[in-house]
Amino acid sequence: MTGGPVDDYLDQLFVQLRSHAPRDARSMLSETEDHLRDAAHEARLRGLSDADAEAEAVRRFGDARLLAVADRRRGRVWVARATLVSAWSLGAWGAVAVGSSGLLAGVLRLAGGTAGFLAGPWPRGGAGAAACARWLSLSPHATSCAEAAIADWANEVVAYRVAFGLLGVLALAALAVARRSLVHGPRWSPLPSLVTDTIGTAMFGASGAVLAGLGIDALAVSSGSGVGQWLSAAVVALAAAGVFGLRLLRGLRAAG
């Protein structure tokens, strides 16, 4: 089969697009052919011969190699940037979830949960004298080193998680500022929501399952000592997985 300049150009472009995603390559070829046929048609209407009209259309379109390179570079830059934004965003939401589990643990403690519900168990070998002295200084009303240590650990479960959650809120705020004012928001768009929702569902779902498993383990092995720290985190992680999962389902339905 012999072709004119347009067919020759499309053959060249086909070769140049070999490293592109197949759908992108097909789309680019289809658009290019559409454009070249239109341009050649217009040139013919101006009185050019078929061959001259096609040659002019190809000349005006530009080098196939440069076109392929420009499109490939665009894809890489976008994927890198979108991955960074999505990873930052998911990480920040993860930190917020940790903070929420700290708040939940704090509420459970205020509602009458003992320190031993949130922390423990006390190690079989006990602890050194210096550590005991520090814990007892923090809990002067404690009647034993173990009681003082577990009270301190329970406070840490709440305080450290809430602090981490605040870092997550700051990270989300920083991302919002960057997207809105520093770098013209749309340039910092995340990966498609189906991708981030899938990752979010898997990440929080797996975390929730592991944390629930640790809680069950604490119930079975340690008579429930410290079970609250795992269950408070599992509840929040599974709730977050539910939110991402619902978004994913909605996205899948919309995509048909």
Next chain:
Amino acid sequence: MAQQALREGVKGHLDLVLLGALAAGPGHGYAIISSLKQRSGGALDLPEGSVYPALHRLEDMGLVQSDWSSAEGRRRREYRLTPTGASALRAGRAEWSRLSTAIDAVLAAVPPRLVAP
């Protein structure tokens, strides 16, 4: 020479120019390029192929959206401005306005003997 300089100048603002062209309404690549040439009085005569990677980049950024449609037995990819693209166009236009005002102010101080052809 002047045409080459103009082409180079436009390259840096191609995204804004394309968003501006799409503000008039949706269109496929060839129509967008024809509209650019027409509205610029032929001054914006870019290598036509360069417009497609730019349109794809704008789509990746969520500023334009494209759909394939069939008309007269041919499939065409039609681009349209998204709400985010409209916001970016407003921001880009304001930025361009500030830049051109600043450059005009500098050039206004050039002595007339250097301006006359």
